[in-house]
Amino acid sequence: MLSIIQAAGWPIWPLLLCSVAALALIFERAVALRRVRVAPNGLVDEVLQVLRQGIPSQDVIGKLAANSTLGALLASGIRVVAQDPRCSETLLRDAFEAAGRSAAHQLERYLNALATIASAAPLLGLLGTVIGMIEIFGSQAPGGSGSNPAQLAHGISVALYNTAFGLMIAIPSLMCHRYFRGRVNDYLHDMEQGSERVLHHLVRLTSRAVV
Template structure:
């Protein structure tokens, strides 16, 4: 364990973090959290099937053609977000217990749950993109204060090289904060664009299913026959 710590301490990046003070350690922690959130969201979105939609489009084609049994079978049990909303819309449209308003409300409930899962973690990315540069600026301000305190206490014997070194280390935290905030902001915008696209697709899918719904609800047992 001691040798591992010694190796870490010898790394240039570790030295920069150590020299930058406690704000640099916070920024380094935020960078790790940002990476973890991005990887988690990629895995969650893949499991949610936000990049899919083939089965939902197929179900919509069958539904529009009046082939209700095949339409519900095309999305039954499918894990993708669009397929789940399509199944909810078709299922409630075929269920005589639901009038159109209730069917739309139930479909909207399923869509809201799906969109919530698609947007999880985005507030954390937004917070990191906001506070990381502020932490960097705070570290710079504290470092500059310390550097000028040393200058004041040194009087006429102040070493310009030491002062420049202290200012350089202080400015390092601002650069580190921006280096964390920029990727976090880019990831946030990308994930938000995915969620917005998914919301538009779900709304369009549900509307087209209800517009093409049969005038009289078909019992689910008959549709599955």
């Protein structure tokens, strides 16, 4: 592998940096997008069960916010009701929407960078191949009297290492980006449904407080 890298020339070094960055982003997103950290199963039902006994204390709300991304979203609405038991539904919905936008931004973090690597890696590989081909043909003697077909074929194969390496980086990066994007969409759907359930329950609590 080291000999291939040395033979491919300097254009392969940006590709190596892209490969390291892609691996780091994939590992980070794989850890950050685990369900237990984003939207644990049964969390909404547990929150509704607690709310049936009344608005929890600030300590309980703080623990809910630290539980997960969904917990922080639900805690944002509960905190509004805890501060003002007679708040309007519009105010509650605005709080949930603001927290939802923040959660979506957090879940989508680094996905654009991973998509950029998936798009740029093949182009960087093609650039390295073109540069290698230019150097190969430029080194041949004019008129072909000093050319060596075997050496020329070997030089072209070496130049194609850049394109192959670029594709080796781009294909897994693109697949992981699609996978993470699908998980984020699923999480956002679950969080939207869960926040709607909690919102309706909080609206009933505020209506009782007004009466």
